[in-house]
Amino acid sequence: EKGGYEHYMLKEIFEQPEAIRNATRGRIDADQGTAVLSGLALSPRELVDFHRLLIVGCGTSLNAGLVGEYAVEDFAAMLGEVEQAAEFRYRNPIVGSKDLVVAISQSGETADTLAAVREAINKGAMVAGLVNVVGSTIAREAGRGIYLHAGPEISVASTKAFTCQVSVLLSIALKLARGRRMSLEEGQRIANEILRVPDLVQQVLEKNDEIAKVAENFVKFDNMFYIGRGYMFPVALEGALKIKEISYIHAEAYNAAELKHGPIALLEENMPVVALMNKGPGKEKTVGNVEECRARKAPVLGVITEGDDEAREACDWVIEIPECPHYTATIVATTALQLFSYHVARLRGCPIDQPRNLAKSVTVE
């Protein structure tokens, strides 16, 4: 049932091109440069009237939500906010009828996310679930919903759910943008970029052996940093979460600018840094940060754009990803980091599909 793969996690990583195709099938209208999201059922008036897209979730779903926040501000010039579901529900949050709330949950059963859904509904917000498991509690209780169609995710560490969640969040942001301000031409450009993603992810999967080789260099470390800017910051968060969960290496993610405000004190030869330095806004600055890391003897693995010699030269090791805009690179680069985490954990002999202390769905607070 693992389809010839050694672990469900690897199988699910490799399923991503197909899963993302399923998550976006019929939802991206390249001609009209927009997204068709019938589960949201938003009228043209509603598209304009919302003041804010508020996203709630936990763990990997929370990291996907951060990409959603950035995308809605970037595409739609609309206020976006993401909040950890438990923090949201216990803060007496300011939320109401001008908010579109999207609750993200692979399982649809996460207790804190479910409580956030109930809280937002009570306060009069329109709530949509972005859920993978059909018929789950969040899918039933949220007034509206979009199913991920990622297929079953068995491995405790979430992989294809994240990349599908981000694909759908980009679609939601595109839909809001086109309803508010974005030109047809710009919408078509973004729609076509979203449609390219499965092929780009496939190209990363073809580097599996190469990534496994790079991973060999990391087996011995106890700590790691992940850094990225802008859209690459949520990727750093998700990269660090994945390596913690499955390889038990302690990892912290920072937006690269934050390094010099404290964490830099920890840099030395036993503190490797994974830097998201693929081409896009902020890349040059991240390259600068990498040089600062190396000056303090920290070894650096760069995720770089294919053929970017400047970025390559700044690093000890690189994983190359195909050129794409940063908003879709969130998916492409995350795929590379999933494989990286997988191989580090495998080489450390960890129980990849069932990490200690973790369960697939967290139905208690």
Ligand code: F6R
């Ligand atoms: C990470 C992971 C967890 C879940 C989190 C939320 O690999 O699996 O962090 O993402 O528990 O779960 P869902 O999305 O089911 O609400």
